[in-house]
Amino acid sequence: MDSNKDIKPLKRQFDFADVPSWYVLCTNNQCPMQTSCLRFLAAQNAPDNLELARCVMPKTLKGGQCRWYDKRNVVVWAAGFSHLFDCVMKKDFTSMRKGLTSYLHGVKFYYEYKRGDRPLSPEQQQWIRKFVKSYGYEWEVPFDSFYEAYEYHHLALLDENP
Secondary structure (H helix, E strand, O other): OOOOOOEEOOOOOOOHHHOOOOOOEEOOOOOOOHHHEHHHHHHHOOOOOOOOOOEEOHHHEEOOEEOOOOEOOEEEEEEOOOOOOOOOOHHHHHHHHHHHHHHOOOHHHHHHHHHOOOOEOHHHHHHHHHHHHHOOOOOOOOOOEEEEEEOOOOHHHOOOOO
């Protein structure tokens, strides 16, 4: 990570507006894992006007374990890379841009990531760093900014065998 960039720390107050619309909540007050579960934290901070949400059923808790448990994990996200190509030689520009566009799933998403509209995960940041180095460039990738935020896991990422 660029040591010259400041990392905006995690907000002190949980903001439900940061919770992705696809995220499944948990309202099980009997769960022994609730103090470290992001699903429970999100549900506890849901706005009063939220009337309908996808939730984990309490019966999924078996033997003190829940397969939908999502440990609260704060990671450093990067926002934007508007100066990435400032020091790239002309001969590398087109192939690098095409490679990044492919990795970021197309032109639309490429520009959303470039502008900082979509945050780059630590894994994406690392891939971009390695990609730039594969062209022989040794400078640090100039992401526009960094900030701490929770890492929300999609259901598809969870182990199906508890």
